Amino acid sequence: MTQHRKAVSPHVSPLAPRRFVKLPPLEGVRLSAGAAGIRYKGRTDVMVALFARGTKVAGVFTKSKTASAPVEWCKACLDMSSTARALVVNSGNANAFTGKNGWEGVSEVAAAAADIAGCSLEEVYLGSTGVIGEPLPFEKITRVLDKLVRQAKPNRWREAVQAIMTTDTYPKMATAKAKIGGKTVTINGMCKGSGMIMPDMGTMLAYVFTDAKLSARVLQDLLEEGVGPSFNSITVDSDTSTSDTLLLFATGKAGNPAIRSASDRRLRDLRAKLNALLLDLALQVVRDGEGAGKLIRVDVSGAESDEAAKRVALSIANSPLVKTAIAGNDANWGRVVMAVGKAGEKADRDKLRIWFGKQLVAERGDRAPKYDEARATKAVSGLEVDIAVDLRLGRGKARVWTCDLTHGYIDINGSYRS
Amino acid sequence: MTQHRKAVSPHVSPLAPRRFVKLPPLEGVRLSAGAAGIRYKGRTDVMVALFARGTKVAGVFTKSKTASAPVEWCKACLDMSSTARALVVNSGNANAFTGKNGWEGVSEVAAAAADIAGCSLEEVYLGSTGVIGEPLPFEKITRVLDKLVRQAKPNRWREAVQAIMTTDTYPKMATAKAKIGGKTVTINGMCKGSGMIMPDMGTMLAYVFTDAKLSARVLQDLLEEGVGPSFNSITVDSDTSTSDTLLLFATGKAGNPAIRSASDRRLRDLRAKLNALLLDLALQVVRDGEGAGKLIRVDVSGAESDEAAKRVALSIANSPLVKTAIAGNDANWGRVVMAVGKAGEKADRDKLRIWFGKQLVAERGDRAPKYDEARATKAVSGLEVDIAVDLRLGRGKARVWTCDLTHGYIDINGSYRS
Missing domain, CATH: 3.60.70.12 (L-amino peptidase D-ALA esterase/amidase)
Structure with missing residues (x-):
């Protein structure tokens, strides 16, 4: 002890x-x-x-x-x-x-x-x-x-x-x-x-x-x-x-x-x-999340219901792949697509829109035409990162917060009891 | 690239x-x-x-x-x-x-x-x-x-x-x-x-x-x-x-x-x-899970149905706290209790039994009387770790596999695209 x-x-x-x-x-x-x-x-x-x-x-x-x-x-x-x-x-x-x-x-x-x-x-x-x-x-x-x-x-x-x-x-x-x-x-x-x-x-x-x-x-x-x-x-x-x-x-x-x-x-x-x-x-x-280096806000709108929006938002916020990418300043919005897809809620790939900060990174089932890697990287490189997803199916919305997943989390939790 | x-x-x-x-x-x-x-x-x-x-x-x-x-x-x-x-x-x-x-x-x-x-x-x-x-x-x-x-x-x-x-x-x-x-x-x-x-x-x-x-x-x-x-x-x-x-x-x-x-x-x-x-x-x-150092097998029995057993098993297998503890050779069975509790399936704290390897570590809502920290630590210290949970409520069972969560996972996924 x-x-x-x-x-x-x-x-x-x-x-x-x-x-x-x-x-x-x-x-x-x-x-x-x-x-x-x-x-x-x-x-x-x-x-x-x-x-x-x-x-x-x-x-x-x-x-x-x-x-x-x-x-x-x-x-x-x-x-x-x-x-x-x-x-x-x-x-x-x-x-x-x-x-x-x-x-x-x-x-x-x-x-x-x-x-x-x-x-x-x-x-x-x-x-x-x-x-x-x-x-x-x-x-x-x-x-x-x-x-x-x-x-x-x-x-x-x-x-x-x-x-x-x-x-x-x-x-x-x-x-x-x-x-x-x-x-x-x-x-x-x-x-x-x-x-x-x-x-x-x-x-x-x-x-x-x-x-x-x-x-x-x-x-x-x-x-x-x-x-x-x-x-x-x-x-x-x-x-x-x-x-x-x-x-x-x-x-x-x-x-x-x-x-x-x-x-x-x-x-x-x-x-x-x-x-x-x-x-x-x-x-x-x-x-103060264990090992946290960044505060991540996830907004989901356009879902079939508020409950559906929250499940999608939590699917993104709990994805280890999304969280490690943000930790590494990697604007890997493909992982946000993945997390939307696995949430089990209604989603239409071709309607989906995703923003990192103010930059629209994905729309119409594809990378956004004005996508700019440098700007997207900047949007995930600060202490606070905003991810927004519009499913464009209904009026349901939700906002959740999480932190990134870093080496600190592993350090803290690999030896908690010792 | x-x-x-x-x-x-x-x-x-x-x-x-x-x-x-x-x-x-x-x-x-x-x-x-x-x-x-x-x-x-x-x-x-x-x-x-x-x-x-x-x-x-x-x-x-x-x-x-x-x-x-x-x-x-x-x-x-x-x-x-x-x-x-x-x-x-x-x-x-x-x-x-x-x-x-x-x-x-x-x-x-x-x-x-x-x-x-x-x-x-x-x-x-x-x-x-x-x-x-x-x-x-x-x-x-x-x-x-x-x-x-x-x-x-x-x-x-x-x-x-x-x-x-x-x-x-x-x-x-x-x-x-x-x-x-x-x-x-x-x-x-x-x-x-x-x-x-x-x-x-x-x-x-x-x-x-x-x-x-x-x-x-x-x-x-x-x-x-x-x-x-x-x-x-x-x-x-x-x-x-x-x-x-x-x-x-x-x-x-x-x-x-x-x-x-x-x-x-x-x-x-x-x-x-x-x-x-x-x-x-x-x-x-x-x-070959990203960063994996250990193969973890999770058996859940005594659930209300096979589907319920699988949800409990996946709740354990996907818990970052369980996975980081195993990575650190920490026989932290309290986190298995937590993962059972959060799975959303029927569970009774006082019926639940948990084993690490062959050692019964928890029963009757408490640490098992014959619990031995050294033996429990040994059970989670090898390349392969077996966790078993008996909910003692029904006949549903499931077996799933996962790996531990290590620094390697963070390394690999913080820089995947770069």
Whole structure:
């Protein structure tokens, strides 16, 4: 068990944000982080968030049939209650495929947290990220919980997210202000994730907090609506995690008028800001994709339906041949043709149009007449690459993001557990 | 346009067969190979096979919606007639997504071959492999055809297959003898393929020849039956080619009794030998997967259906995280759990069993009690790795093969066109 983070990811992704946002305090939330020694040495690996009484929560989770114990725990909590008082997340061990020990781990940690925070068991939310299939040494977490709860402060956002990083090369955070009926509310978000990223929901672990006063039903509606074009539209390696969790907490301290329905017009600003924040976080994950050197945006239009467009877009975004070509600054649009062809959706070779950046590279079943190799190469040589495909069959469209496939991915994943 | 083969693949795959079989002559087939200078310098790039009058043919093709011009040509020929007199295949250019030029290319090459071979247009089968989306310089092929036809000999199998290699590091051939009603028949097969391999049919280009006397209907039935557990059960990188073609030619010269139906009991030996030969060729493709260092066999049993088992098996075999772990000798069975979970098929975490080699590594939603890290590591450290998963839900099963994902794959595909 070596210091994995230091050993394989000494560098920060070239796609990392130039500077990190500072999350403001958010009334009703206190945080802390500490070192439990679960797997890593010399770094923090547990974060705790504590919520004011009455905090509402909504969540979406991995659709994996082998979901982790914390995912099952959170789902069960949401079924029983819609309020949350504590969130405990560890890195270094995913507590996935850990059998009875796994369930014992989540129960023990939740019981300890409920005891210390003075709340009921189902108000404690849990998350774990790291290696799959190794027993979680949960007593290491319970041992530090009391201290972490006592030390929790409203301004410890960055410390908290740093404690849950694994192969991440930078902490992922975002913040926004929105108005509800004239009252300003704050939204803070954090997440982690770098590999095993093709969320069938939300990627790895993402936590969003607001002081808005919203019912659990409204929160859940907003979250399910926002996750589609953000976390559910990114892929690093087509591998869906066992642990994907996205939770949205609302402390209700902002004093906005009560909102009973997600279709309430007064939610327009909050919805826009929340969706932008979810996308911001999701893109931070892709920008930190394992080994990533480039951020690739794939737009598909003209499909028979939005669903068909998304399958074609993901077929392109998950193609190892497309991703390695982009890594090598190779404007190999023939591989985009291949990926469209294999997607299993309706496509007509002779209608298809493909752009790299602003350059039309293919149309009418052939290379575009004005194709220019130098311009096409330039379009795939920067840190951000845009691929657009118009199938010209219908009105369905989708946009997804991925990163390139480089030697870094092989380095990181050939020795993850060692 | 550099000498791609020499530039990026100076080595032969570590998984290559120790020695290459020599294909015997097969009555009714003559072959030749030559250098047309389509893309590569200093090597051959066109092969021709000529067939005796009355040779029957069957074929299966890529299901890609952006299939290449030669694939469309072969399908059209099969629709019109079931006899074949010539096969012309080039490397260096796939003639895929090449529009009007692409169709002009196949028509011109077929017309020239029909003229020289003295047959009708629909008796000429074509294949092209190489870069997608660049116009095929077909006149370079027609220019050398006359000479190639004149020089065709019954013993030029190896020269022929060498001419159609692209990123392949060795020529792929297989041969077998079978008895039909007391008469011995010969089957020779050749194929090429290394990247863009997850056939939705047959991989890239594969040609099988027999002197057996069989109707086109019987041939087609045998081929469709044999392709499922062979070429349709391998994957290198989950990318389905635009050019996949598997053709089976029967010259009818062996003098066996006439066979009218694929269910004729006298076909038992031929069917077994043909299926073994198809699998042999398919595995030669995986063993030459781009950058491959290991051959990985994935067995899934206990699924709800054979189709479900195959989807789970391919989910494992296509997982970049599983493939990079195996490349790094990392017995990371947690990633196999992840791949089962994301496959979208029914799975029960607590029933699932996973083996690496002969070692049971996971059962009852947990690490197996007798798990031994050293033994598990040994099981993934050789040139051949077996992964088995029992879902314990039903009787469906499937077996697929893949290779690991290494730096070699990135090297080869980051600079394919340059």
